[in-house]
Amino acid sequence: MGLQRTADIESRFVAYVDGLAGVIGHGDRERPLRDYCTGLVMPCERKSVEPMAAVTAPARVGAQHQSLLHFVGEAPWSDENVLAKVREMVLPAIERHGPIEAWIIDDTGFPKQGRHSVGVARQYCGQLGKQDNCQVAVSLSLANHDASLPVAYQLYLPKEWAKDRARRRKAGVPKEVRFKTKPQIALEQLRWACAAGLPRGVVLMDAGYGADTDLRATITTLGLSYVAGAAYLGVGARARGRCHRRTGQVRGDHRS
Numbered sequence: 126m127g128l129q130r131t132a133d134i135e136s137r138f139v140a141y142v143d144g145l146a147g148v149i150g151h152g153d154r155e156r157p158l159r160d161y162c163t164g165l166v167m168p169c170e171r172k173s174v175e176p177m178a179a180v181t182a183p184a185r186v187g188a189q190h191q192s193l194l195h196f197v198g199e200a201p202w203s204d205e206n207v208l209a210k211v212r213e214m215v216l217p218a219i220e221r222h223g224p225i226e227a228w229i230i231d232d233t234g235f236p237k238q239g240r241h242s243v244g245v246a247r248q249y250c251g252q253l254g255k256q257d258n259c260q261v262a263v264s265l266s267l268a269n270h271d272a273s274l275p276v277a278y279q280l281y282l283p284k285e286w287a288k289d290r291a292r293r294r295k296a297g298v299p300k301e302v303r304f305k306t307k308p309q310i311a312l313e314q315l316r317w318a319c320a321a322g323l324p325r326g327v328v329l330m331d332a333g334y335g336a337d338t339d340l341r342a343t344i345t346t347l348g349l350s351y352v353a354g355a356a357y358l359g360v361g362a363r364a365r366g367r368c369h370r371r372t373g374q375v376r377g378d379h380r381s
Contacts, residue, residue: 138166141214148210149202157196160189198297208276215274216324222271225324228349229266229273230311230334232281234259243296246283263307265314267323276323277314281307308337319347332356 146155164177174193182189234250236259250259265277287304328351335353
């Protein structure tokens with residue numbers, strides 16, 4: 126990579142973080158924001174605060190670890206405002222390569238070793254392709270053939286977490302947060318995106334979401350088209366997949 130290209134990437138990164146810094150509130154959050162974003166793009170295997178502290182401030186790892194931990198877990202900045210700013214900066218760049226064509230409903234699993242991270246439980250983890258200890262987040266992304274951008278992102282709180290007051294209190298889960306299935310979370314994100322006037326596309330979802338009748342019906346009510354995967358048991362109880370448009374019958378297991 127040439128020096129000019131490296132300098133261009135660096136200047137774009139600085140401008141991007143400057144944009145985010147404008148919506149996180151107090152000025153004392155700007156430095157940990159910059160360090161956190163830097164850590165995310167650095168070549169460390171684990172993107173948690175401890176290894177990120179080691180690569181962003183090797184001479185004062187302990188203090189940097191506390192600074193990043195406070196910024197991520199305690200500082201009262203708004204993730205909604207940050208996502209809105211990201212959308213404001215990134216969506217026009219994506220649309221320069223063509224209009225938005227799809228709204229993608231999906232979830233992402235984050236493997237975990239312990240049990241203290243909010244929402245961690247033994248559940249399906251896409252990264253591992255099996256049931257394991259992980260957190261799961263539901264997202265809605267806008268996409269065209271060039272790129273995609275998550276515009277809504279919410280951590281899934283399993284029932285065992287939602288019902289455990291002591292665990293919720295220790296982890297700082299707000300009282301207003303209640304159990305919702307993944308399709309229910311996705312539906313809220315779709316309603317929000319429609320109300321926000323985001324450029325529309327065909328809703329794409331896998332069988333875990335496509336099997337949810339309420340989700341499919343509400344997508345149609347919102348004036349959106351969709352294509353959904355469908356899991357079903359065929360001859361010999363062999364699991365197979367299909368792709369259905371919105372007029373098709375979708376059968377499969379619900380996600381919860």
